Amino acid sequence: MSAPTPDTNAGMPLVHAVNVMKAFDGNQVLKGIDLDVRKGQVICLLGPSGSGKTTFLRCINQLETIDGGRIWVDGDLMGYEDRGGTLHELNNRAIAAQRRDIGMVFQKFNLFPHKTALENIMEAPIQVKGENKAEARERALTLLDRVGLQDKPSAYPAQLSGGQQQRVAIARALAMQPKLMLFDEPTSALDPELVGEVLAVMRELANEGMTMIVVTHEMSFAREVADEVVFMDGGVVVEQGDPKSVINNPQHARTKSFLRRMQSEHHAVEHVPESLRDAVIAETHHLHDIPASNSDPDETE
Amino acid sequence: MSLTPSTDRPGLIEARPVRHPGRWVAIAVIAVLTAMLANLIFTNGAFNWPFVFQAMVQSPVLHGLYIGTLLTTALSMIVGVSGGVLMAVMRLSPNPVLSGVAWTFTWFFRGIPRLVLLTTMGALGVLFKKGLDLGIPFDWKIMELLGMDGTLRFASLNANELFAGLFGAVLGLGLSEAAYMAEIARAGILSVDKGQAEAAQALGMNSGKTMLRIVLPQAMRVIVPPTGNEAIAMVKDTSLLIALPLIDELFFQLSSIGSRTYKVFPSFVAATIWYLLVTSVLMVGQFYLERHFGRGFGQKAPKNKRFARSAGMGGA
Ligand SMILES: Nc1ncnc2c1ncn2[C@@H]1O[C@H](COP(=O)(O)OP(=O)(O)OP(=O)(O)O)[C@@H](O)[C@H]1O
Ligand SMILES: [Mg+2]
Numbered sequence: 001m002s003a004p005t006p007d008t009n010a011g012m013p014l015v016h017a018v019n020v021m022k023a024f025d026g027n028q029v030l031k032g033i034d035l036d037v038r039k040g041q042v043i044c045l046l047g048p049s050g051s052g053k054t055t056f057l058r059c060i061n062q063l064e065t066i067d068g069g070r071i072w073v074d075g076d077l078m079g080y081e082d083r084g085g086t087l088h089e090l091n092n093r094a095i096a097a098q099r100r101d102i103g104m105v106f107q108k109f110n111l112f113p114h115k116t117a118l119e120n121i122m123e124a125p126i127q128v129k130g131e132n133k134a135e136a137r138e139r140a141l142t143l144l145d146r147v148g149l150q151d152k153p154s155a156y157p158a159q160l161s162g163g164q165q166q167r168v169a170i171a172r173a174l175a176m177q178p179k180l181m182l183f184d185e186p187t188s189a190l191d192p193e194l195v196g197e198v199l200a201v202m203r204e205l206a207n208e209g210m211t212m213i214v215v216t217h218e219m220s221f222a223r224e225v226a227d228e229v230v231f232m233d234g235g236v237v238v239e240q241g242d243p244k245s246v247i248n249n250p251q252h253a254r255t256k257s258f259l260r261r262m263q264s265e266h267h268a269v270e271h272v273p274e275s276l277r278d279a280v281i282a283e284t285h286h287l288h289d290i291p292a293s294n295s296d297p298d299e300t301e
Numbered sequence: 302m303s304l305t306p307s308t309d310r311p312g313l314i315e316a317r318p319v320r321h322p323g324r325w326v327a328i329a330v331i332a333v334l335t336a337m338l339a340n341l342i343f344t345n346g347a348f349n350w351p352f353v354f355q356a357m358v359q360s361p362v363l364h365g366l367y368i369g370t371l372l373t374t375a376l377s378m379i380v381g382v383s384g385g386v387l388m389a390v391m392r393l394s395p396n397p398v399l400s401g402v403a404w405t406f407t408w409f410f411r412g413i414p415r416l417v418l419l420t421t422m423g424a425l426g427v428l429f430k431k432g433l434d435l436g437i438p439f440d441w442k443i444m445e446l447l448g449m450d451g452t453l454r455f456a457s458l459n460a461n462e463l464f465a466g467l468f469g470a471v472l473g474l475g476l477s478e479a480a481y482m483a484e485i486a487r488a489g490i491l492s493v494d495k496g497q498a499e500a501a502q503a504l505g506m507n508s509g510k511t512m513l514r515i516v517l518p519q520a521m522r523v524i525v526p527p528t529g530n531e532a533i534a535m536v537k538d539t540s541l542l543i544a545l546p547l548i549d550e551l552f553f554q555l556s557s558i559g560s561r562t563y564k565v566f567p568s569f570v571a572a573t574i575w576y577l578l579v580t581s582v583l584m585v586g587q588f589y590l591e592r593h594f595g596r597g598f599g600q601k602a603p604k605n606k607r608f609a610r611s612a613g614m615g616g617a
Contacts, residue, residue: 063502092507096502096505096506096507097505099503099504100504100505106496106499106500108496110494110497110499110500111500112501112515112519113519113597114519114594114596114597114598123514124504124506127514128504128505128506128510156596156597157597158597169500172504
């Protein structure tokens with residue numbers, strides 16, 4: 001093992017979050033999150049509703065301020081400048097500059113509805129980076145091509161399906177040539193038949209070496225694409241590691257019960273009467289390779 | 302597939318439409334009322350139609366229409382809309398000084414009736430009896446501190462003429478309008494989903510650009526329809542300008558023709574027709590503005606060339 005080289009950008013992971021804490025008027029949502037993401041890694045964040053996954057992502061690109069801990073992205077301390085041990089808040093301009101290198105994809109797409117697909121993608125490169133229009137347009141068209149929407153440059157978001165909108169949103173984030181992409185449940189607002197097209201784009205992005213933090217409930221995506229899975233609950237990281245071992249062989253009770261619930265949600269167990277629920281869950285485990293217990297002899301992956 | 306009706310399957314529908322006897326009664330009543338009104342308008346000599354049309358095109362009347370009604374409305378709405386949007390943005394700012402200033406502004410100008418505001422505005426000259434000078438504030442004090450004589454002023458204006466003229470009219474009506482527009486613009490800004498500003502910020506846009514390029518254009522969809530009402534109200538409120546007193550104004554000119562010629566009623570009819578014509582033109586303008594800012598929102602999107610082409614390509 002080579003000795004770590006602390007305090008230099010070269011030795012630091014692309015994202016280095018230490019003891020991140022966040023409360024919303026007294027409600028402690030993040031209780032000291034530690035997370036390192038190396039360049040080119042894909043991290044999937046899993047966890048039950050309300051566990052703080054969205055909040056953590058929003059803290060990374062400063063849509064929320066943090067109360068405690070530190071977040072570095074590519075060696076830059078987010079939101080503050082450390083001058084001889086004293087933290088000074090960054091002004092809005094400096095914060096905007098830090099956000100430029102971090103792409104974010106939202107659950108509800110948040111495309112600009114008054115702009116066409118192409119204009120959505122060109123907006124930030126022109127307005128933020130001051131690129132010239134022709135150049136930005138050229139790259140926007142390439143990006144549309146990359147997400148499979150080369151025939152929709154002048155469609156307004158309202159004229160696109162959810163899956164198409166989300167692909168435009170990914171292209172829009174990529175147009176800023178970010179070092180890091182954050183995805184907050186990018187497919188959970190989509191009809192089931194549209195999920196695949198968005199995941200395919202993300203998979204390709206991961207293969208091209210993009211560093212990504214993905215909050216998702218898509219277990220197969222996590223298992224196949226993630227380099228590491230992080231399971232959060234109640235504002236802490238409960239378990240993390242290799243996706244196959246965490247998903248197929250969870251160590252903690254909370255992870256186990258979450259994964260079991262995930263599996264049953266696939267079969268809309270919430271609409272099943274309480275008395276039948278266990279039976280349905282048991283059935284589910286025969287149909288899927290996610291075990292209810294620690295190990296499953298059939299597992300051959 | 303065949304269009305020939307077969308005996309066993311029902312064919313084309315040829316049903317008797319539902320009768321609407323109520324409609325026929327209403328049409329009859331309205332027809333009678335309309336006939337009565339037409340009879341009144343065309344046979345009652347008090348209307349004096351030849352005089353009405355003559356009065357409408359008198360040159361002082363046309364001058365009053367251009368200056369007092371159209372120009373003042375346009376300038377006051379420009380002051381009102383830009384001031385109102387500025388006040389709304391300030392009001393929503395996290396900076397307590399800015400939002401306090403905006404609140405106070407709205408409180409002050411919304412609370413004063415326009416007639417009272419214009420009358421007071423016309424009398425503001427009394428504050429600046431020696432004229433209104435443009436220059437560096439407290440220049441006499443600065444020069445005194447520097448141990449020099451003289452002042453730092455570039456121009457001197459007659460305050461009486463200033464406030465009782467077009468400037469006073471636009472200032473008074475514009476600021477009053479800004480107070481109303483501030484509330485309209487604030488509602489518009491708040492109607493835009495918070496995710497829009499977040500998406501812009503996540504792309505690294507600063508808050509000014511986020512507001513100008515992302516939030517305000519979407520807020521316009523909510524802001525434009527009530528602004529059309531405001532513009533129409535403004536046209537009508539220019540008839541208050543005599544309070545300044547600004548005499549280059551449509552209603553004042555027509556009513557003075559009325560009192561000079563003892564044909565008061567036809568003069569008022571002439572004014573009525575002018576106001577209706579102007580407000581009708583504004584309504585057409587509002588239609589096009591609403592269509593412009595409806596871009597990308599459902600069927601309201603304009604069918605411009607780019608849009609038509611994409612729809613063709615996408616087969617949508
Ligand atoms: N702006 C806010 N103000 C107050 N409370 C908030 C705010 N945002 C989030 N919370 C609270 O923080 C907690 C964590 O929310 P968060 O959205 O991060 O969870 P999540 O893990 O993303 O859940 P989900 O899977 O449902 O998206 C929740 O209890 C939520 O109510
Ligand atoms: Mg969430």
